[in-house]
Amino acid sequence: MAEIQGHAPETCGNCNAWLQQDVDEASGKMIGICQAHPPRPMYGAHFNQPGSGTPQLSFHQPQTLTDDWCREWEAITGPSPL
Numbered sequence: 451m452a453e454i455q456g457h458a459p460e461t462c463g464n465c466n467a468w469l470q471q472d473v474d475e476a477s478g479k480m481i482g483i484c485q486a487h488p489p490r491p492m493y494g495a496h497f498n499q500p501g502s503g504t505p506q507l508s509f510h511q512p513q514t515l516t517d518d519w520c521r522e523w524e525a526i527t528g529p530s531p532l
Contacts, residue, residue: 463516466524474515483511486522 462468467486474481489509 460519460523461516462514462518462520464523464526466526467522468514470516471513477515480516481513482516483513484520485511486520486524487511 462482462484463470463480465484465486467484468482469485470480470482472481473479489511492508492510
């Protein structure tokens with residue numbers, strides 16, 4: 451994967467751990483998930499199955515935009531796995 455033009459080098463879109471998934475319709479920016487760490491458990495009412503009324507446990511990785519950043523950025527090495 452090549453560096454995404456127009457973005458600072460140390461942003462999610464230019465990180466080896468980031469996987470693009472979609473495009474944010476409002477901003478036009480790419481949306482992806484950070485795979486730097488295993489999925490983390492999230493428990494809460496916002497994960498309810500429709501009509502169940504019971505909070506559900508699910509596992510997720512952080513969803514970010516291409517120009518988000520963190521302190522664990524990793525340079526892209528080699529071709530994209532896709």
